[in-house]
Amino acid sequence: MPKFHVGQTDGGGDSSKFEIDVASLTKHAIILGATGSGKTVLSKVLVEEAALQGIPTFAIDPKGDIGNLAFKSATFDFSKWSEKEADALKIDRTEYAKSLQKMYADRMAEFAVRQDAHAEFAKTVTVRIFTPKSSAGLPVGISPDLSAPKDFSRLLQSDVSAAADLLDLTSYNLLRLAGYGEDDRKEITFVSALLEDAWKSGQSVTVKDLIRRIESPPISTVGSLHVSDVLGDKDRRKLVTKINLLISDPKLRSWSAAESLDFSELMKGPSINVLDLRNIQSEQEKHLFVELVLQQLFQWLIKQGSAQTLRYLLYFDEIAGYCPPVREPPSKKLLLLLIKQARAFGLGLLLASQNAVDLDYKVISNANVRFIGRLGAQRDIQRVSVGLELDSFAEKEISRLKAGEFFCNTFDPKFRGVIKSRWTLTYHRGPLENGEIAELMEGMKEEARQAGQVKTATVAATEEVGEEAEPKVEALAEEEPTAAKEEEKLLAKPKQEIHDDFLIAAGAHATTFMQLERKFEPKNLQSFAKLGNNVRSIRVLSTEQEEVFHPIFELSASVFEKGFAKQSLDKLEELAAFESQLVPLPAAHTLAPQRAVPAEARREAEKWKGELEKRTATLKADLQAKFDVIMEEKRIEHIAEKQARPKAKMADIDASIARLQDALNAELDSVKDQEKLYKQLKKEKAKKSRLISAENRIETKKQKVVTTRRKIEQLHTDRQALEDKLAEMEEEENEKFHAALSQIKSKSSFAIVGWLIETVYRARIIVNDKKEHAGDVRWSSYTGRGTWGRCSACSIPLESGSACSCGNLMCNRHLAYCKACLEPACTDHRALCYICNSTFCARHSARCELCGLPACTGHSGACSMCNRKVCNNCSQKKGLIKREIVCRSCSPS
Template sequence: MSIYFGHTSEREVRLPLEIFARHLVCLGASGSGKTVACKVICEEFIRNDIPVIAVDPQGDIASLALSGSVEEAERRGIAPELWEEFHRKREVYLWTPASSAGIPLGLNPLGELRNSSAYEEFLRHISLTAESIATLLGFDPSTEEGALYSALLNIALTFGVRENISFSQISDLANFFSSPSKSFLKEAEPIASFKNITQLGKKLHLLTIGAKQLIFQLGRPLSIEALLGKEENRPSSKTRLSVIYLNTLYTQEEKDFFLARLAGELYFWMLHHPSDSIQVLFYIDEVAPFLPPVRKPSCKDALKMLLKQGRKYGVSCLLASQNPADIDYTALSQCSSWCLGRMVSHQDIKKVQLILKSLSSDLCAGLVEKMPALAPGQFLFFCPDHFQTVEKVQVRWLFTPHTTLDKEQIQKLVPEEIRRSYLQVSPPSLVSLAKPPESGEAEVGEESDDSLLVIVEEEPVSQKILEFLELSPRCYTLAELAESVGCSLSTARKHIQNLEEVCKRRSGRTYYYWHQNYNLLPEYGLLEPVEVAKLRLREMDLLPLAERYLERKLVFFETEKVEGMELEHFPLWKVHFSEEVRRSFLFFKAKSARQENIYLDPYRAFLAVYSPRQGIEFLSIPSKNPSAILDLDDLCTFEHRMPGELYVNWSHWKQLLSKAEIQRRVLEKFHIEIHSIQMVFLPVWKVRIVQKNGGEGRVLYLDASVGLPIGNFCPGPPQKRRQRRKDFS
């Protein structure tokens, strides 16, 4: 079996099916033709009787359900018999999570836990489920709070399996946490309080309110057998191509959660259905948001497991992206075949070159120069396991029209009988149709009306908004609030005006809302808790340390004294980056990508460098590579705090360098790849020192971790430093 991919200037290019067992990645800038190339591969898998699961974030893949004309295909160089074979074999299902526009697809992330017989497999399934639910609730599992709630979910799911408790719906799990049993409280006692447990119950109940409940309650639960067309008593013998249209999910967290469950279910399905040959193609278009290099969305671990283990079980993965620099390095390195279209970004080309060199340094020579010059539809096919050279290929035309479909167009393509067969339930507790009383049996004070529609609300909108904000420590726009609680914008505006516990403040042209329990500052762009280095030295610890730096006469006689001290929180830009590190030993040389953080002062973009003897010093350019220097990560432990609790000189806030300016200056200094930039805060003690004889005073800045003076410190815009000293004197 082979894949008819396209042609070179001399011959047709037919790829052996076995090379896809070790996965393929297709990269190229917008307009390079990468989506067409991936759809060609999907069509060829169907022709070879191998089912396809395609994740479609934008609607480009859904057009595989269209037919087009054989005449148009023939005009484009497609043999009529190939076109007819594909259309004869294909069966395209358009799945729409949380929507009945296409074939409704729901999630039951808790119902299949008992199917895992092997202990290690069971623990892994529990862990993936717990982390994905915690992330959907808004927790970051890498933080202390996120780890706590992930662990609580893990304990609860394990407890439920052991005690034979049914968690068939999210509401069952929410009720379990809202009214925990004594035996569960005893198990959770070492890591969590009763308040933590009941708060998690409230958070879980939010998933059963408004539009979020549709993910779990609309459509049959996710089934890999259904996606592959392997259901029992299935009448058709055609090969199924399942396109999962993600645009019916409105937030990135929901998409991450859905893909985490999909990848997790596919992973556990393949463990129970091993195969020596390829039995399914799993294709994700525009994969970068789901496999970022630093951030850890809930789907990342499950996708990396599929990439690492899939080849042994007959699951072939196909990834596509226009931003290779935004994809996890280790995930890309699992792909042995590369389809490279036109790229113009130096950052993207450099990352691709770095990975390809590790696969085959001989074959990747000269690729960098060729990629920017490729025309749309032209690709460099790189497969060192099969080809001795890099093939320049013009991808063939599709058997189907290439267009982007929206939700309304998908709705017209799906037959109503198929949609209804998968529509498990109507959205509960939104509306209910009242049964009209029989003739002569109308209730007292009511008239009989066959068209009576009764709106049933579980709780007032104002209460939903208040509960949501109380459990979510961040600022929201009105549109975000309306979406989160499942109401219209005008309804949210009407109800929020009467809530005294909700704060409202304008930043630019946008109004933000948050619960009064949280001291947030949207006017400074601080919409959620910020990272702050933990305070180690209190005022009582600092006085003897500060006195070491007083001026003395004849060694023993101090000529200065400490007049007072106050704590300030100094803002810093934290830059997370990766750097190519070269190592050599004798005749052996190696390269590796190293990920680190650097911290810069926000007025000059100087780096904070730490020395155990000298403490923190701000330098324009350090003597070492940025990934090798000691910095605040080697000195401090960071925690999350509310920005309004900090002692910050807000009068200088508007004079901070912007993110864009910091990025520009850092890239001018170093050969690194920046992944993220965020504001953090360093506690600093400002010590006021005066002369005993009444002379000019001075200010000494000591870091609040080890009590050493901060070298080359700039507590405000440089042009104002001299003025501040004059004012003090």
């Protein structure tokens, strides 16, 4: 059975090699560990092993850590991508690349990785990086896939649950893009019935086909009801109009500008396909995009048919935010569906997170392989232990883990112990920059462009012979509403011109409406009413709903220079004016249909103009600071590029000077030897001919020395000229750099792009079954905060406070508690004892019928003779134990 080489269990070598069966991953794997635990390295190792086994991976990457799987090399030569890291460490680039090469080779030997693994990976594995809402990598968008699944009729009979889920998800995601929510079950059911009718006969549907089918349904009944009883003509027309928003709404149009993912092409052979989400600014849009991508993946899986072996791998890094235990983000439903059903189609899930407690328990319970790395604190270990139901042995092992070590627990086959992850075959470093992604994907983009040209030529040839090519999405030929036309005119203006009139124009016609979820209803009013103590009951008599509109602002800034740097930086923010502050869009909301925005809400939006200008200026300032770094890097890059050839010549000259200097030194030594020989011959009175011969040799050597010295001097002169040239180049480039600084341009803008709708309840309530409150009883169904009537003393609206036993409300400033029973009492039902100066409620105080002053029950009583209520100062106690109270009027003088 094929295995993945993950690492080793102890000392090293082949005997300790740790491998997991490929089949075990069909039941999914999860990796937990704090930052720096080696979680990403282990994840990449599993993805690399899958690729080496010919299993394609689709990776969802929220942080940008997975894309550097594209840094592959058959010789571990990562010099092309390690330069910035070397510069940051202040190490020579060449030396650093060599040290990396040696380190990676040593790591492979340490973990006994087969010698040709990295070369095979570099040669055979295709790594693609998709960047939605960015042109840095391979572009990708959202387009509804309504094509018929393979053998859908058989699936409908053999697995009704899977078929129903597929129909529901396809219909829901299509309608969600058009502005419908999960509560619009009639529309979802109707579209599902149309798709089921088409798919059963093997017909794929386009958006155009669907629109025509909605207008003239090919089916007469949905369930046991007639089509018109499920969705009337008026509702069907409204449905058609909203589906048309898929191509008319500017926000959705930006998503459909690029092609959707073609999983049939991606999941061929050994490949790693990374979906980098960093360029999607809004968290809500990230969740929506992930949801729709996973829906397309699930649809595609069903079309591939069932399988018992691992055919594909889905890797999701930092999954916690997309599948939390309590909240229900849009992507959670799809993830849980894949965890439950994907194994039947040969898809294994590899999920990574920092903590088990942040994940829905269904994710953990369905994971056959669990890796737990080093955690930050003992508290984190205990939380993970509770989430995974670990024993004391596992907790002890986890507490001792080092970086790169994991406590591994597999259920099929059984294994339980500590393993050490092997190192990656690819260059592992921080997130890729957009420029690096663009460079890595340039070849694939060129292939895609060429393929697009071929496709265009094919379509043109088809049109020449009279065949009609059907478009994937077609707009309805209808006259758009006046408001939409006005909005298009507004959006067509330059952004800086929008500053003055965006508040009225965009506020009046913004088409994106988002409905906040209702978390608090009248039925659970008492569970969140902040009325302090003594609130025995709150009963709602009647409620009225109203909608409160909060503007959604889009802030954008860009900095660019087209001559020197030839780059641009852009940043986009979406903020909602909510609860008296600008906040990111709340996650708990759904798209809502068009609304008429009240004039008061538009006027309120104008108050944010100053704050928006400040925030936009901050955005631009941040980009300018980053652009200054880019400009400096470009200056250094330009200088290095221009000086490369002169520096190479200087290196050659230095080598020549060194060689000639060595030759000169040898000649000088030879001259000394010849002169020494000449003196010896002269001393021995040798023949004249031998002396003359020795003199000639000395003279020849001296001439060579002179010639060599002249050559060295000339080379030094040439080198000095090159140094002067380098200085001129640097000065010239610096002049261009300073000139380019004045050519840096920046843009910034802000505008209303939509409205956040909050449902608010107004009500009549009865507190303690005694006092009715209305008018100022008002609360948000989203936050549960609001006002609960007015203070009986000062009449200010209350957000919190207490209630008297009579039902009167009191603010904290006028709140007083009875000293006897500790219950709050309003001004009408409390008194200040003039004897002890303490506050008492009506039950524990009385007014003296003789002096007329209030007194508490401890300092007052009833006269035993006339039964009048009297204070202690107006009475006296009599009797043997002085229990009888006699008032001053009844007491004998």
